[in-house]
Amino acid sequence: MGSACCKKKSPPEISSGPQPPRQPSPEPVKTNGVHDSQSSPLTRRETPTREILFSGITLSARNALRHLEVFGEEYVREKFESNFHVYHMSWIDQRYDWFLTHDEIPKNLNETLDQSWISACSPQESLPQMKQFLERIKLVLSQIAKDLTEVxxxxxxxxxxxxxKIPSRNPLGPEFIPQGIMEVGHTSFRYHRDWFLYRDSRNILEYVIALSEYFKNHYSS
Structure with missing residues (x-):
């Protein structure tokens, strides 16, 4: 008598109950025949908070400042045969007023902003000013690079x-720079011109970082 083969029974199917009818995907709301995509939270873009805005400005300014600092000492030594600090102090009171005035930023390179002055600033007024400062830097550095490429x-x-390294939203036109400033003239003039713009670009970046950090810590939303 042959041995009987045992067949395993399949486990009973577990029913999850009656399934609801499949609903069609909702259509976007139309207004006068136009899809209102802004009504959906998935497509609506939130306005960045002040903290995010100032954090972004700080990051861009820090990256640009670190880059400029890397070659500063060598640049001064090669072009002027001098120490960076000594040369900086020799020309500390000289600025291009069209690029940066003492009224706009009451500090020199490597100096700290007075705390009372920072406290008197408002983020509403300072934010567009800082963005414009960064546009100034981007423009002059680009023009210097173009000039130096020619020689x-x-x-x-x-x-x-x-x-x-500086993002641009509303770039300044070349007319911001007074006519004749960026023309390649005598080598000595070009070196000093580039030095003033390089030095004050770093000073502006220090200012932007200090003010952005203050606003981020005191006016975060």
Whole structure:
């Protein structure tokens, strides 16, 4: 008598109960025949908070400042045969007023902003000003790079990289720079022109970082 084969019974199917009828995907609301995509929370873009705005400005300014700081000492030594600090102090009171005035930023490079002055600033007024300052820097660094490229100066690429690290929203036109300033003239004039713009670009970046950090910590939403 042959052995009987045992067949395993399949487990009973577990019913989850009656399934609701499949609902069609909702259509976007139409207003006068136009889809109102802004009514959906998935498509609506939230306005960035002040903290996010100032954090973004701080990050861009820090990246640009670090890049400019890297070659500053070597640049001064090569162009002026001087120490960076000594040369900076020799020309500390000289600025291009069209680029930066003492009224706009009451500090020099490597100096700290007075706390009472910072406290008197408002984020509403300072935010567009800081953005415009960054546009100034991007413009002059780009123009310096272009100028130095024409004379095959090895610092052209470094200035161009500095400009590239600053994002642009509302770029300034070349007419912001007074006529004749960026024309390649005597080598000595070009070196001093580039020094003033380089130095004050760093000063502006220090200012932007200090003010952005203050606003981020005191006016975060």
């Amino acid at each position: 095959e100066d090895r610092y052209a690429e470094l200035f161009a990289e500095g400009a590239h």
